[in-house]
Amino acid sequence: MVEFVQHVINGLSLGSIYALIALGYTMVFGVLQLINFAHGDLYMLGAFIGFYTSQWLHLDDNPGISSLLIALGAAMTGCALAGYIIERCAYRPLRHAPRINVLITSVGVSLLLQFSGQLFFGSDAKFFPQLYRPSGMIHVGELTINPIQIIVFVISLGLMIILQTIIMKTRTGRAMRAVSFNHELAALMGIPTDRVISLTFMLGSALAGAAGVLVGLAYPKIEPLMGVMPGLKAFISAVLGGIGNITGAVVGAMLLGLAEEFLVGYWAPTYKDALAFGLLILILLFKPTGLLGTKATEKV
Amino acid sequence: MKALEIQNLSIAFGGLRAVRDLQITIPPQVIYGLIGPNGAGKTTIFNMLTGVYRPTAGSIHVFGQALIGKSPSCITRKLHVARTFQNIRLFRELSVLDNILVASDGNNNILALEWIFGSPRSRRYAALQVAQAKKLLELFHLETRIHMLAKNLPYGDQRRLEIARAMATGARLLLLDEPAAGLNPAETETLINLIRFLQKEHAMTILVIEHDMHLVMNVCERIIVLDYGVKIAEGTPHEIQKNPRVIEAYLGSEP
Numbered sequence: 387m388v389e390f391v392q393h394v395i396n397g398l399s400l401g402s403i404y405a406l407i408a409l410g411y412t413m414v415f416g417v418l419q420l421i422n423f424a425h426g427d428l429y430m431l432g433a434f435i436g437f438y439t440s441q442w443l444h445l446d447d448n449p450g451i452s453s454l455l456i457a458l459g460a461a462m463t464g465c466a467l468a469g470y471i472i473e474r475c476a477y478r479p480l481r482h483a484p485r486i487n488v489l490i491t492s493v494g495v496s497l498l499l500q501f502s503g504q505l506f507f508g509s510d511a512k513f514f515p516q517l518y519r520p521s522g523m524i525h526v527g528e529l530t531i532n533p534i535q536i537i538v539f540v541i542s543l544g545l546m547i548i549l550q551t552i553i554m555k556t557r558t559g560r561a562m563r564a565v566s567f568n569h570e571l572a573a574l575m576g577i578p579t580d581r582v583i584s585l586t587f588m589l590g591s592a593l594a595g596a597a598g599v600l601v602g603l604a605y606p607k608i609e610p611l612m613g614v615m616p617g618l619k620a621f622i623s624a625v626l627g628g629i630g631n632i633t634g635a636v637v638g639a640m641l642l643g644l645a646e647e648f649l650v651g652y653w654a655p656t657y658k659d660a661l662a663f664g665l666l667i668l669i670l671l672f673k674p675t676g677l678l679g680t681k682a683t684e685k686v
Numbered sequence: 687m688k689a690l691e692i693q694n695l696s697i698a699f700g701g702l703r704a705v706r707d708l709q710i711t712i713p714p715q716v717i718y719g720l721i722g723p724n725g726a727g728k729t730t731i732f733n734m735l736t737g738v739y740r741p742t743a744g745s746i747h748v749f750g751q752a753l754i755g756k757s758p759s760c761i762t763r764k765l766h767v768a769r770t771f772q773n774i775r776l777f778r779e780l781s782v783l784d785n786i787l788v789a790s791d792g793n794n795n796i797l798a799l800e801w802i803f804g805s806p807r808s809r810r811y812a813a814l815q816v817a818q819a820k821k822l823l824e825l826f827h828l829e830t831r832i833h834m835l836a837k838n839l840p841y842g843d844q845r846r847l848e849i850a851r852a853m854a855t856g857a858r859l860l861l862l863d864e865p866a867a868g869l870n871p872a873e874t875e876t877l878i879n880l881i882r883f884l885q886k887e888h889a890m891t892i893l894v895i896e897h898d899m900h901l902v903m904n905v906c907e908r909i910i911v912l913d914y915g916v917k918i919a920e921g922t923p924h925e926i927q928k929n930p931r932v933i934e935a936y937l938g939s940e941p
Contacts, residue, residue, distance in 0.1 A: 556801040564788045576762035576792040
């Protein structure tokens with residue numbers, strides 16, 4: 387039983403990181419019907435921005451929550467800016483091009499980020515500074531919990547609540563929902579669609595940046611190609627939950643995090659990555675719209 | 687100043703000249719009708735007036751401001767032109783209230799960040815905006831349905847919500863594309879009164895495309911008749927009813 391609860395905690399912590407990245411995929415898909423394959427690399431960028439900010443400000447000399455929040459803020463701001471630039475330069479000129487062109491461009495942007503990363507950051511792995519050093523494990527009965535996992539989970543949850551508030555309660559969120567329903571119609575009602583799309587990219591990228599720092603905290607090895615696998619898995623999470631659906635992305639990510647953790651814990655650790663892709667195949671076969679996705683039926 | 691001034695307007699899709707050398711002048715605060723057989727180019731004109739299509743030639747001025755080349759959102763915001771659609775196009779997944787709020791959101795210069803962090807200014811504005819939206823919905827007899835999703839509304843209510851939403855953008859020139867399509871006679875009567883009310887009490891200039899002749903003849907001060915992209919007649923309802931070219935376009939000429 388103790389072991390089971392332990393796995394649940396690990397799974398939720400891993401899942402919350404997937405969720406932060408998956409939200410970006412699903413939001414961008416919502417407004418542009420685009421799978422932005424460069425999104426996973428923004429998460430890598432976030433980790434490196436966190437890394438260099440910590441180095442520059444010597445944040446690991448006085449570790450603590452405030453240092454962590456500074457690195458988090460820097461990564462989120464940096465990634466939001468990067469997301470804006472990517473959308474402005476790579477995707478906006480293709481706004482009226484066929485969707486496949488934009489998709490291929492996003493693969494190109496992804497490669498650009500990966501290999502620019504190798505060029506500028508070096509291809510060797512770096513050790514992410516310990517911005518938060520727990521004084522020890524938390525013991526609850528027989529259970530041992532790493533405080534970092536709690537922090538990762540709580541910060542992710544906090545960010546998701548903020549995101550949900552923005553989408554449901556603010557003017558910007560309302561405009562995002564309107565644009566995701568129908569671009570042209572939104573424009574005819576006076577919504578500056580380009581600005582709303584930029585904002586969506588910035589929000590999604592900021593979340594990916596936050597995920598980068600949180601991963602650096604929990605698994606402190608970072609390198610320029612680190613975004614590939616979590617990026618793909620977050621994408622799978624988004625599809626699992628129903629792409630375009632905000633709650634779906636979070637549910638899908640948590641399920642994937644838990645599933646991976648249980649697989650590693652109880653059965654065969656080597657199949658960890660295969661599991662995600664296996665799930666993707668199953669969901670595409672049996673429920674292509676995802677768990678929370680609604681069926682899109684065209685009225686003829 | 688004229689509410690709408692269209693000069694020598696033409697648009698061609700490939701070889702098809704959908705609208706040719708059109709001249710329309712509409713003074714402020716009147717209701718004009720735009721009629722014609724199917725495919726005459728009526729909706730195409732609306733699409734040019736809202737920036738969806740770019741005309742091949744000609745000019746459009748709304749309250750003195752040039753329209754051609756501006757984006758649809760800019761035309762709605764700055765030139766105060768708003769439209770409804772032949773086949774209802776609401777934000778189906780949003781509530782009735784949100785449909786209105788989305789449209790009235792642009793009428794302020796409060797920054798996105800202020801909304802996100804909820805500055806006092808944005809809160810005050812949001813309260814005012816909701817109050818105005820409710821007033822508008824009351825006018826359209828939708829006040830009891832504000833929290834329903836737009837897609838769950840009965841058909842007639844959806845038609846009225848579309849007009850309310852267009853009003854909420856802050857429009858001065860309202861383009862109604864077949865507002866009575868699919869309405870029963872009682873609903874059409876309500877609509878007629880509503881259109882008149884908007885003109886009188888809200889100082890709206892209204893251009894309405896409609897096939898329901900009862901509505902057109904009762905509501906419009908002047909009517910423009912279009913056939914194959916060319917204006918074939920313009921005048922009061924009375925004049926139009928007697929015009930031989932109009933009768934020919936609608937019924938075909940006698941052999």
